[in-house]
Amino acid sequence: MHDLETLGEKRIIRLIWEYLDRMPDLALDFGDDVSAVNIGGGRVAVLKTDMLVGETDVPPGMSIRQAARKAVVMNISDFAAKGVKPLAMLISLGLPRTLKENDIRDIGAGLSDAAREYSTYIIGGDTNEASDLIISCSLLGFSSEERIVSRGGAKPGDIVAVTGEFGKTSAGLKILLEGLSAPQEIEEKLKEAVFVPRARLREGLALSEAKVLSASIDSSDGLAISLHELADASDVGFIIDHVPIADEALIFADIHSLDPYDLGLYGGEEYELIVTVKPQFWKSAKSAVADVGGNLIRIGRVIRERRIEMRIDGEIRNIERRGWEHFRR
Amino acid sequence: MHDLETLGEKRIIRLIWEYLDRMPDLALDFGDDVSAVNIGGGRVAVLKTDMLVGETDVPPGMSIRQAARKAVVMNISDFAAKGVKPLAMLISLGLPRTLKENDIRDIGAGLSDAAREYSTYIIGGDTNEASDLIISCSLLGFSSEERIVSRGGAKPGDIVAVTGEFGKTSAGLKILLEGLSAPQEIEEKLKEAVFVPRARLREGLALSEAKVLSASIDSSDGLAISLHELADASDVGFIIDHVPIADEALIFADIHSLDPYDLGLYGGEEYELIVTVKPQFWKSAKSAVADVGGNLIRIGRVIRERRIEMRIDGEIRNIERRGWEHFRR
Numbered sequence: 001m002h003d004l005e006t007l008g009e010k011r012i013i014r015l016i017w018e019y020l021d022r023m024p025d026l027a028l029d030f031g032d033d034v035s036a037v038n039i040g041g042g043r044v045a046v047l048k049t050d051m052l053v054g055e056t057d058v059p060p061g062m063s064i065r066q067a068a069r070k071a072v073v074m075n076i077s078d079f080a081a082k083g084v085k086p087l088a089m090l091i092s093l094g095l096p097r098t099l100k101e102n103d104i105r106d107i108g109a110g111l112s113d114a115a116r117e118y119s120t121y122i123i124g125g126d127t128n129e130a131s132d133l134i135i136s137c138s139l140l141g142f143s144s145e146e147r148i149v150s151r152g153g154a155k156p157g158d159i160v161a162v163t164g165e166f167g168k169t170s171a172g173l174k175i176l177l178e179g180l181s182a183p184q185e186i187e188e189k190l191k192e193a194v195f196v197p198r199a200r201l202r203e204g205l206a207l208s209e210a211k212v213l214s215a216s217i218d219s220s221d222g223l224a225i226s227l228h229e230l231a232d233a234s235d236v237g238f239i240i241d242h243v244p245i246a247d248e249a250l251i252f253a254d255i256h257s258l259d260p261y262d263l264g265l266y267g268g269e270e271y272e273l274i275v276t277v278k279p280q281f282w283k284s285a286k287s288a289v290a291d292v293g294g295n296l297i298r299i300g301r302v303i304r305e306r307r308i309e310m311r312i313d314g315e316i317r318n319i320e321r322r323g324w325e326h327f328r329r
Numbered sequence: 330m331h332d333l334e335t336l337g338e339k340r341i342i343r344l345i346w347e348y349l350d351r352m353p354d355l356a357l358d359f360g361d362d363v364s365a366v367n368i369g370g371g372r373v374a375v376l377k378t379d380m381l382v383g384e385t386d387v388p389p390g391m392s393i394r395q396a397a398r399k400a401v402v403m404n405i406s407d408f409a410a411k412g413v414k415p416l417a418m419l420i421s422l423g424l425p426r427t428l429k430e431n432d433i434r435d436i437g438a439g440l441s442d443a444a445r446e447y448s449t450y451i452i453g454g455d456t457n458e459a460s461d462l463i464i465s466c467s468l469l470g471f472s473s474e475e476r477i478v479s480r481g482g483a484k485p486g487d488i489v490a491v492t493g494e495f496g497k498t499s500a501g502l503k504i505l506l507e508g509l510s511a512p513q514e515i516e517e518k519l520k521e522a523v524f525v526p527r528a529r530l531r532e533g534l535a536l537s538e539a540k541v542l543s544a545s546i547d548s549s550d551g552l553a554i555s556l557h558e559l560a561d562a563s564d565v566g567f568i569i570d571h572v573p574i575a576d577e578a579l580i581f582a583d584i585h586s587l588d589p590y591d592l593g594l595y596g597g598e599e600y601e602l603i604v605t606v607k608p609q610f611w612k613s614a615k616s617a618v619a620d621v622g623g624n625l626i627r628i629g630r631v632i633r634e635r636r637i638e639m640r641i642d643g644e645i646r647n648i649e650r651r652g653w654e655h656f657r658r
Contacts, residue, residue, distance in 0.1 A: 004426055004433075004458075012424070012433055012456050019437030023417060023450035035453030039471070045374065047452070049419040049467050053459045088366050090351060090378040094423075095341070097333055104333075104341055108348030121352035123376070124364030127341050129333075130382045131461045136421050138378050138467035167564070273409050277351050 027145050029152060029233065033078040033138075033218055033280020036148055044148060046084045046141040050074045054096075054133030059176040059194060064103050064133075066195045068110025069117075071135035074220065076118045077199035077271040081218040082140040083149050086120040086201075091137055096132025107135070118201050147208055151233035154215035154276040158302040160238055161285070163200045163273045163294055166223050167249025167260060168193035170267030180256055186248045193246075199271045202292040207273075210288035212281035219272045222323025224265040226274050227308050234276075237307045240300035240319060261310070266323050276302055346623050356474050357483060358562065362547055363468075365477055373477055375413045375470040383425075383462030388523060389503040393432050393462075394612045395524045397439025398446075400464035403549065406528035406600040410547040412478050412537020413470040415449040415530075419420045420466055420644045423459025436464070447530050455516040462642035476537055480562035483605040487631040489567055490614070492529045492602045492623055495552050496578025496589060497522035499596030509585055515577045522575075528600045531621040534601075539617040541610035548601045551652025553594040555603050563605075569629035571647060590639070595652050607626055 004012065014138075017030060027036035027044040036044040052058070052071035062070070072089070079086045090247060091111060095104075115122050120139075128134075154160075172194035174180045182190060199218075207213050215234050219226045223243070231237055245264045247254075253260035277285045282298075289296040309320040333341065346359060356365035356373040357536070365373040380402035382386070402420070408415045419643075420440060424433075444451050457463075481487075501519035503509045510516060528547075536542050544563050548555045550570070560566055574582075574593045582589035604625075606614045611627075618625040637648040 003430075004424060004428055007430060007433070009456050013454075014420075015430070015433050016420075016422075016437035016440065019434070019441040020444065020451050021441065021451050026452060028455065035417070035419060037452060037469070045416075045469060047417070047419050047467065047469055049378075049382055049421045049453070049465070050455050051421040051423060051459075051463070051465060053423055053457045055460060056458050087374075088364070088376070090364060090376050090467060091345075092378040092380040092467075093341075093345075094380060094382055094461075094463060095333060099333055101332075101336060101344070104336070104344050105348070108345035111345065112348040112350065115349065122349050123352050123355060123366060124359065124378070125342075126379050127338050128380050128382045129385050130380075130463065131384060132423075132459055134380070134423060134459065134465075136378070136380060136463075136465040138376065138419060138421075140366070140374060140376055140469065236483050 001030045005138065007189045019097060027148060028150050031062055033081045033129050038145060042145050044143050044145050045191060046082065046143055048075050048078045049136065049138045051134060051136040055227050059173060061176055061191065066108040069114040070197060071137050072114030073197050073199045073271065075134045075139045076201055077218045077220055079139055079141055080199050080201040080204030081216045081273050083147060083204050084143045085205060086118060086125045086139050088121050089139045090187040091122055091125035091135065093125065093127045094134030095127060096131060097129060098132060118199065126297040149208055149213045149216040151217050151230055154230060154234035154236050154302045156236060156302050156304040158214050158278055159282055159298055160300045160302060161275050161277060161296050161298050162244065163203045163289065163296060165246040166243040166264035166270055167245045167267065169269045170228035170263040171249045172251040182252050182255060186251055189248045190252060194269060195308055197269060197271050200294065203284055203289050203294040204273055204294045206288040207275060207285060210284050212277055212285040212288065214276045216273060216275045219270050219274050220268065222266055222268040224319050225321060225323030227319060228321045230274060231308055237303045237305045238300050239303055240310045241312060242299045244297050268323050315317060336378050336444065356477060357479050361480050362410045367474060371473050373472050373474050375411065375472055377404050377407045378465065378467045380463060380465040390505055390520065391524050393435040394439035397436040397464055398443040399526060400466050401440060401443030402438040402528045402600065404466045404468045405530055406547045406549055408468060408470055408532040409528050409533030410545045410602050412476060412533050413472045414534060415447060415468050416470045417450050417452045418466055418468045418569045420451055420454035420464065422454065422456045423458060423463030425460060425462060426458065469646055478542045478545040480544055480546050480559055482532060483559060483563035483565050483631045485565060485631050485633040487543050487607055487626055488611055489629045489631060490604050490606060490625050490627050491573065492572040492618065492625060494575040495593035495599055496574045496596065498598045500578045500581040511584060512579050515580055518577045519581060523598060526598060526600050529623065532618050532623040535600055535617040535621045536604060536614060539613055541606055541614040541617065542649045543605045543607060545602055545604045548595065548599050548603050551595055551597040553648050554650060554652030556648060557650045559603060560635065560637055566632045566634045567629050568632055569639045570626045570641060573626050583626040594648060597652050
């Protein structure tokens with residue numbers, strides 16, 4: 001009999017999924033960033049749920065207000081990856097008895113911060129007693145079947161790109177969880193990346209509006225594992241020839257003699273989008289993102305073979321399938 | 330500074346709600362059984378989320394499969410009260426590390442039991458590590474603005490009715506939590522009421538289809554508190570002249586010298602519907618419910634005054650505002 005640690009999150013989900021009847025007419029495969037149901041006339045209703053758990057998702061130093069904001073951002077990021085505007089959301093809370101009235105106010109303020117940032121509304125929810133802080137969000141939006149971007153459409157020859165740099169949250173978590181340090185200004189920025197993550201909603205909406213993506217995923221489980229998920233869903237591989245690492249992460253890696261690529265690839269809690277674009281649409285994709293103040297960074301290309309390789313400075317490395325997965329540490 | 334026990338669930342929700350911007354164009358007031366957003370053309374998207382927590386919602390003796398089924402039923406019941414067909418749902422799980430593979434299979438089986446029973450589909454979700462078992466469900470459906478039944482439409486003179494008898498779960502919980510006993514056959518039925526609750530979806534859909542309801546709520550927090558909620562939302566009161574108590578609960582009350590009305594009024598975890606009906610629609614309402622194999626039972630009438638009174642056998646009693654509320658025991 002396996003225990004949960006051996007099973008891992010993906011296998012747990014698969015086990016449960018085996019018991020469930022399949023809904024006919026789903027617009028995205030099970031296991032994509034969001035769920036989408038055809039509702040007629042080419043329209044789809046898009047749903048996402050994700051749960052923030054105090055013990056595993058709230059590192060030391062993160063305030064309750066930041067935690068509540070993050071619970072929403074985690075969900076918004078998946079909508080961003082599919083190019084879907086979040087219309088409204090529900091919040092289900094599990095609250096430990098040790099919380100005080102001010103903590104509840106902080107939860108309200110943090111939820112409100114996120115709802116305003118991403119122009120959506122919280123329209124309901126419920127509260128429960130629980131032994132750990134639980135903030136479960138459920139997001140609703142609408143899209144068209146042709147516009148929603150799946151994980152499964154990447155084709156050999158497509159360009160692979162990301163919406164930002166990597167490595168800051170990995171470094172930040174090493175500071176918060178393992179007690180590593182860095183010069184104050186850098187340390188602040190690295191911790192900030194963990195405490196105030198940002199979802200790339202504007203970028204995701206602009207890219208889907210421009211109809212330039214063949215596939216998309218968010219990087220919340222880490223760049224490496226998300227590339228693997230994208231490769232699995234599209235049945236392709238990638239040659240990655242550039243991993244954009246944030247300056248602060250480079251300095252941090254240097255101080256602690258860490259491999260900066262390890263920080264960039266195998267982290268998590270980083271909410272960038274990883275997208276694939278046909279070469280003829282690259283310029284439009286770049287400018288669609290630039291128009292909303294973002295930056296689309298080319299990191300490699302899609303190949304037919306089912307391997308994911310990093311080729312940088314003449315060196316070839318395998319990008320491993322590891323990163324953030326609940327129940328596996 | 331108040332702690333959560335003093336605040337109570339309703340006040341916690343209100344505190345958080347104060348921080349949130351109101352979405353324009355909601356089809357139901359905040360605090361109704363479900364949330365509903367106008368999506369154009371007179372249509373509304375309906376959402377509900379509710380969380381089952383192991384420690385507070387799973388009494389001793391309830392299997393994991395039953396708990397998973399119950400997590401879905403809790404949500405379906407709110408859709409039933411609004412007369413909305415559940416189209417699809419998401420499940421967010423918090424799983425303690427102590428669970429085994431077979432427990433995960435039981436969760437899958439229990440979720441599947443409920444989805445089949447109520448002809449809906451589970452189309453996605455996620456899993457997380459948590460210190461207690463958490464099963465958070467989010468339900469999506471569609472309705473029309475005119476057909477969805479709010480809590481706020483009861484008018485003086487309307488008939489108040491329920492879809493079944495009360496008291497079995499109160500008695501069952503006294504057996505499971507307080508160690509009271511009853512003759513075996515009765516004890517089994519009372520425990521069964523707790524372990525395998527049933528949502529009145531067919532009844533709710535039939536009533537909304539027949540367009541005979543002025544207001545509706547589910548009784549999951551107990552008959553008494555739900556009557557108070559309905560009265561608050563509609564700004565009315567009730568004279569209750571009949572409280573249908575299940576035979577098993579009557580026998581149990583007799584054995585233990587309990588007031589059967591206490592069992593019927595102040596319980597919880599009982600998923601009947603409480604509805605109000607204009608007298609001229611009463612016959613249609615009765616037969617709409619009978620047509621789907623149910624029973625609509627008249628329990629009293631709506632009055633203008635803001636009091637809720639029970640008048641039975643010449644005795645007048647106040648129906649108190651108490652029942653099941655998280656954080657208050």
